[in-house]
Amino acid sequence: MTARDRYDVSLHLLDRQIVGAADRLVAKVDDVELTRLSDGRLVPTALLVGLPALLPRLSGLLARMHRLTRAAAADRDLPLVADLGLVDEVGSDVRLNVAHARLPRMERARAEDPHRLRVGDVLGIPVRCAELPRRSKVLDLCVVGVPGHAGRDDPHEVVALIVGPGRPGALLGYDRRSEPGPAVVAGIVRWLHRHARVVDLGPGVVLDVDAGEVRIERGTSLLPLRG
Known part of the structure; x- marks a missing residue:
């Protein structure tokens, strides 16, 4: 990286x-x-x-x-x-x-x-959003950062959540073109997770670990997985 x-x-x-x-x-x-x-x-x-x-x-x-x-x-x-x-x-x-x-x-x-x-406290918790399928949950956390500089001048930071039906880990990296793998398998995985979305953390997104849920307000940007 x-x-x-x-x-x-x-x-x-x-x-x-x-x-x-x-x-x-x-x-x-x-x-x-x-x-x-x-x-x-x-x-x-x-x-x-x-x-x-x-x-x-x-x-x-x-x-x-x-x-x-x-x-x-x-x-x-x-x-x-x-x-x-x-x-x-x-x-x-x-x-x-x-x-x-x-x-x-x-x-x-x-x-x-x-x-x-x-992270184990966050993966799999339910996501409450009127614009997402029922049974949506947190599938992964997106982070930006500089290798070798975490916790110093430029710390790594969680910037977005991958949410949708399914289970954490099931994407297998096939949401990214940069992750190599058989094209047929990649197509199947992307189809199975076609309802998954990336939601940037910020206004309209509440990660409430104590309550065991993520609440996303209507109108918040829900981006398709990069593919």
Whole structure:
């Protein structure tokens, strides 16, 4: 990716291999921390690693088991953290500018900060909009940023949501011409997600994680997926 690239969090970060300097394998991205700034902007601030990051993203028995065991696990319910400022490049893997064979564990105060949330808290939540099909939900988050500069002069920032029927991760990158793949498969995926839209964050869009929904006012711009 080049400077000021636009990328999708679920597609380009979640479950990708983290590679440190000298090609040292570090871990896989199990979730991504988001921080809401005082001006309302939502920025990714860290890659989260480990079962405490992965299990809450899963539905069913594994997620319920995680919630039941959190109290007994003490600090083991806190994920490991790689601050996004360490990210040098986002591509087929996520490259760090340090070796970081051992990541620090998230501090309790950081985990309980009300201004911080996780991408897993946002993916799949319902979208309320009169101009979208029923059962629409958040499929992915669009981010712009400069690799190697997250959290510094030019932080990465969530600028839009991909919303529509379906499930997170089902786009498989075929909403983008830049993502290679069989043309037939790409056509099928785009047809299945023909009702999906990109909505820029801003006036008319309320991301209410506490209520578990996104509310989009009538008349808000809903752009077709880039194809």
